[in-house]
Amino acid sequence: MRIAKINLFAVICVFLLIIGSNSLVFASGQDMPVLKQGEKSEAVYTLQAELKRLGFYQYSVDGNFGLYTKASVIEFQQTVGIEADGIVGEGTWQAIRNYSGNTELSRGKSDRRIGQQIAGFAQKYLGVPYVWGGSGEGGFDCSGFIHYVYGRYNISLPRVADEQYDTGRRIPLSDIEPGDLVFYSTYAPGPSHVGIYVGNGQFIHASSGAGEVTLTAMSKPYYQARFLGAFRVIR
Incomplete structure (x- = not known):
């Protein structure tokens, strides 16, 4: 029972950290879901916000994975040299995390x-x-x-x-x-x-x-x- 309470407390803490920020905090690509066109979720909102911050997405951050989001994902994938299929899996999440680490380079490309x-x-x-x-x-x-x-x-x-x-x-x-x-x-x-x-x-x-x-x-x-x-x- 005590272990269950501890686990529940941990889940609540993580949830509060997520909703208290402008976007989801992801430590690795494995922490984020696979996204593709047609989906609508908080994770898509995070994706759009990250791509917009890096200069790849210039449209409304609405959590809706539409044609513009897919085009922006493909452009990002082409830029970093990974498979440009418009699907956001572990490799793309990792690339977003790594790409954001070089702010000056990102700003120049943006x-x-x-x-x-x-x-x-x-x-x-x-x-x-x-x-x-x-x-x-x-x-x-x-x-x-x-x-x-x-x-x-x-x-x-x-x-x-x-x-x-x-x-x-x-x-x-x-x-x-x-x-x-x-x-x-x-x-x-x-x-x-x-x-x-x-x-x-x-x-x-x-x-x-x-x-x-x-x-x-x-x-x-x-x-x-x-x-x-x-x-x-x-x-």
């Missing part, structure tokens, strides 16, 4: 991943009309486009180009990555135009000349001659 996501998200608006003063899906000017896109990722930037300029950290062109801002002196002296670098030597911007959101090569002579610098605002 920043690059967010930059790539921003560059991809921005391209959804290709062809949206250029509208002077516009900062919504019905039409953008250059800085309004930047303000809108980054705002969707909870990155607050000033509204106009000359204030967005120098907001982040200036970087050399040799280090530019998707999601970095590129500034130009166009219709007025100083930083009067801004876009988002998307990779492959191109940037996306709301162009008054094109009359819409468009992709342009940074090597284009007009922009090459007016380039002011690149800045990284994702931290």
